[in-house]
Amino acid sequence: MRTVQTSPVELAPPLRLVDVSKRYDSGAGGEVVALSHVDFAVAYGEMVAVIGPSGSGKSTMLNILGLLDEPTSGRVELRGQPTVGLTEKQRTDARRESLGFVFQDFHLLPTLTALENVRLPTAFLPGDATDRARDLLERVGLGDRLDHTPDELSGGQKQRVAIARALVNEPDVLLADEPTGNLDRETGTSILEEIRRITDEEDVGVVAVTHDDLVTDYADRTVELVDGVIQDG
Amino acid sequence: MAENGRRFPALSLATRNLSRQRLRAGLAALGIVIGVFAVVTLGLLGNALSVAATEELGGLGDQVIVSPAEGSDAESLDARDLAAVQRAADGRGTVVPLKTTGGTVRASGGRTVAQVYGTDSPQALFGNGSGIVPAFHRQGAIVGADVAEDLSLRPGSTITVEGNEYRVVSVLPEVQSISPLQPDSAVVLPPDEFATSGYSQVVVRADSAADARAVADEVDRRLNARQERVSVFSLTSVLDRIAEFFDLLNGFLLAVAGVSLVVAGVSIFNVMLMTVSERRGEIGVLRAVGIHRKQVLRTLLVEATLLGVVGGAVGAVLGVVAVVVTATQTELPLWAVLLPGNALVPLGAFAFGVLVALVGGLYPAYRAAWEPPVEALRG
Numbered sequence A: 001m002r003t004v005q006t007s008p009v010e011l012a013p014p015l016r017l018v019d020v021s022k023r024y025d026s027g028a029g030g031e032v033v034a035l036s037h038v039d040f041a042v043a044y045g046e047m048v049a050v051i052g053p054s055g056s057g058k059s060t061m062l063n064i065l066g067l068l069d070e071p072t073s074g075r076v077e078l079r080g081q082p083t084v085g086l087t088e089k090q091r092t093d094a095r096r097e098s099l100g101f102v103f104q105d106f107h108l109l110p111t112l113t114a115l116e117n118v119r120l121p122t123a124f125l126p127g128d129a130t131d132r133a134r135d136l137l138e139r140v141g142l143g144d145r146l147d148h149t150p151d152e153l154s155g156g157q158k159q160r161v162a163i164a165r166a167l168v169n170e171p172d173v174l175l176a177d178e179p180t181g182n183l184d185r186e187t188g189t190s191i192l193e194e195i196r197r198i199t200d201e202e203d204v205g206v207v208a209v210t211h212d213d214l215v216t217d218y219a220d221r222t223v224e225l226v227d228g229v230i231q232d233g
Numbered sequence B: 001m002a003e004n005g006r007r008f009p010a011l012s013l014a015t016r017n018l019s020r021q022r023l024r025a026g027l028a029a030l031g032i033v034i035g036v037f038a039v040v041t042l043g044l045l046g047n048a049l050s051v052a053a054t055e056e057l058g059g060l061g062d063q064v065i066v067s068p069a070e071g072s073d074a075e076s077l078d079a080r081d082l083a084a085v086q087r088a089a090d091g092r093g094t095v096v097p098l099k100t101t102g103g104t105v106r107a108s109g110g111r112t113v114a115q116v117y118g119t120d121s122p123q124a125l126f127g128n129g130s131g132i133v134p135a136f137h138r139q140g141a142i143v144g145a146d147v148a149e150d151l152s153l154r155p156g157s158t159i160t161v162e163g164n165e166y167r168v169v170s171v172l173p174e175v176q177s178i179s180p181l182q183p184d185s186a187v188v189l190p191p192d193e194f195a196t197s198g199y200s201q202v203v204v205r206a207d208s209a210a211d212a213r214a215v216a217d218e219v220d221r222r223l224n225a226r227q228e229r230v231s232v233f234s235l236t237s238v239l240d241r242i243a244e245f246f247d248l249l250n251g252f253l254l255a256v257a258g259v260s261l262v263v264a265g266v267s268i269f270n271v272m273l274m275t276v277s278e279r280r281g282e283i284g285v286l287r288a289v290g291i292h293r294k295q296v297l298r299t300l301l302v303e304a305t306l307l308g309v310v311g312g313a314v315g316a317v318l319g320v321v322a323v324v325v326t327a328t329q330t331e332l333p334l335w336a337v338l339l340p341g342n343a344l345v346p347l348g349a350f351a352f353g354v355l356v357a358l359v360g361g362l363y364p365a366y367r368a369a370w371e372p373p374v375e376a377l378r379g
């Protein structure tokens, strides 16, 4: 567990966007503004819901937060440090050390068991994350499915494996892009409960993106995006 | 992924991925199997043939035959010529002066035309592998295998050559290798039986092909300086030509086989390209969760290389087996296949197969590993 209030660095939010814009060339000289002057931060242990209609820039925002993409202007701060100018290698390390990802279509490796999938982010690291992976799987209720491959698991179970994988590296923030998008409402609800519970236990910040409002019931805070602009209110 | 997976994550991930598309992986490896098989069989057969042929023709290259030059007055070589040849061949081989004529040979079993040689040292020319060729030849006749068979001759039989009777003292064994003299259809008599005093040719049995070349040059220098007295015949240059031909043939066969390996490389390239485009999302996830581009690259290269290792090993083993079986079923001598130096062929072909697979996987792996994860994940 983290001690929240000691040094100034610890006081900085784990992940923050400052005046971030993202524009895409849409061919024929046109431009799509996916994000426009977005200011955003998430705190340790906080769960933020980002909602908005399809095409409003939610995934773009999450990718920029996740150091998978770079803003056209503005800056991304990781634990108070700007990330501009990091090499691809440094960004990859930063993702592995500080961030966890959950995707709409689970994105588990079909050849690996649940346990191996959870361990995957640490595969090329020295040391053995098996105990941590097993512990996480037990905590998401899959203690009896450790050696099952994804095709032997239901959608909800796959997403639980993905949540465990996102947390295996003890990240500061978990980024979830439509985590319930491929699940029925009931399963989606239980997944959100799971994310909420386990990230509270781990004191991990969460940014969860959805196009429906299911997630807002579990979030500490909801941010609405419309055409790349954060709505006040 | 147990213990290995933790120690060699790239290898473990790669083998899992290969097992996912067994048929496709098998077909890609089959290309390497065929390519390596072709290189090994053609390479080994080419080598073995060349070695066997050189062995067969080897005796030819060691002989230098000195005879009166065409167009010169002399019908035969005299004692001075012989002495010159002997000096030229000193320390490099054995000199055998030879009288030659054609003649009819009669015996109770019939008659035949034979090459009649006159020499007192038949061993130097016809070998003594069977232990029956006398070192010095003073009386009687030595007959070649064909002559003996045609006339049903055995040691002790009597033959008539050009009106004179001789007892057969020994029968030459059938000769396997090619030789400018034709021992099989020859009758060898003591030189005194010939009316002429000169020699129709002087044969030098050199100790090696290099010696033969040196002797030929030296004889030429000594006897043909002022005028063309003798013609010096040596097959070393013909042998060189034959060796060159085999080199060319081997090179060509290997090139053909090499092309089939390159085709195999293209099929690996193709399969890896398919694989990585199907697994774009997965590779994007690997990158997103903090696995480096080079680690992804390594995993994919291990995957491609494994196809080459398995295909290459199978191809090399099958190729060696095929050539050994061929050798046991044909005239090709097995020893020429099993020379230690020939081990380089399957080893080299295996290494080449692995390399081809690695190179085939390079671009697809690079492209996949360097793709920005956002794009890979968008699918």
Ligand SMILES: Nc1ncnc2c1ncn2[C@@H]1O[C@H](COP(=O)(O)OP(=O)(O)O)[C@@H](O)[C@H]1O
Residues within 6 Å of the ligand: A024, A025, A026, A032, A033, A034, A052, A053, A054, A055, A056, A057, A058, A059, A060, A061
């Ligand atoms: N790589 C890209 N190239 C061009 N336009 C893009 C690209 N990625 C996203 N966009 C555009 O940016 C806008 C926001 O997209 P996105 O962030 O995926 O929205 P959401 O996740 O809210 O549905 C959309 O108009 C989309 O078409």
Ligand SMILES: [Mg+2]
Residues within 6 Å of the ligand: A058, A059, A060, A177
């Ligand atoms: Mg989206």
